[in-house]
Amino acid sequence: MGIQFDETKWPDLTAFRQACLAERLDDMQRIADLSHHWYPNENPESLGMATLAKIFQAQHYAAENDLPALRRVIERDPWTVNYPWTAQGWLPITQAASAQGDRRTVAYLLASGADPSLSVGSPEDRMTVPAIARSAGHTELAQWLDQVVADRQASNPTPGDED
Numbered sequence: 001m002g003i004q005f006d007e008t009k010w011p012d013l014t015a016f017r018q019a020c021l022a023e024r025l026d027d028m029q030r031i032a033d034l035s036h037h038w039y040p041n042e043n044p045e046s047l048g049m050a051t052l053a054k055i056f057q058a059q060h061y062a063a064e065n066d067l068p069a070l071r072r073v074i075e076r077d078p079w080t081v082n083y084p085w086t087a088q089g090w091l092p093i094t095q096a097a098s099a100q101g102d103r104r105t106v107a108y109l110l111a112s113g114a115d116p117s118l119s120v121g122s123p124e125d126r127m128t129v130p131a132i133a134r135s136a137g138h139t140e141l142a143q144w145l146d147q148v149v150a151d152r153q154a155s156n157p158t159p160g161d162e163d
Helices: 011-022 025-032 049-063 069-074 080-082 092-099 103-111 129-135 139-155
Strands: none
Touching: 011 025, 011 049, 025 049, 049 069, 049 092, 049 103, 069 080, 069 129, 080 092, 092 103, 092 129, 092 139, 103 139, 129 139
C-alpha cells in the first residue's frame, strides 16, 4: 500500500504530484485534461485543483515524515487530516504509519484529529491503520496504535457495546 508508483511509467503523474506540492493549479489542470487512465484514481471525487493540492500535500508530507511542512498544511487546512487521497482512500495517518513509521508524526496527526480506527485500501484489500503499520514492519508503532484505538473505543463506546 502507499502512494508510490513507477515514475518512469507515468511521468505525467509525477508532474501532476509535483504541481500539487507547488500549488501550480494551471499545471495540474493541464495534466488532468490529458485524461490519463490514472487520473480518476488520483481524484475520484472530481475535486477542484486547489482542494486536491491541499489533500496531496498532507499525504505527501506525512509519507515523507516532514513534520514542519505537515504542520503548516494541517494548521492552514485542518480538514485535510482525515480527507482521503486516491480511490483507495489513503489518509495522512496511513501514509505516516506505512512509509516512515515515525511515532512523532503519527502522534501529531492523532492530536490533530486523525482517526486511527479508519480502514483504507481497495475493497478487496482494506486495512486498519495499525495493520498498515504492522505490514510495513513498524511493529512497535502498530502495537501503540492498537492501544490508542482500544483506549478510544473504551472511552467512546458505540450504542449497544455497553453490555
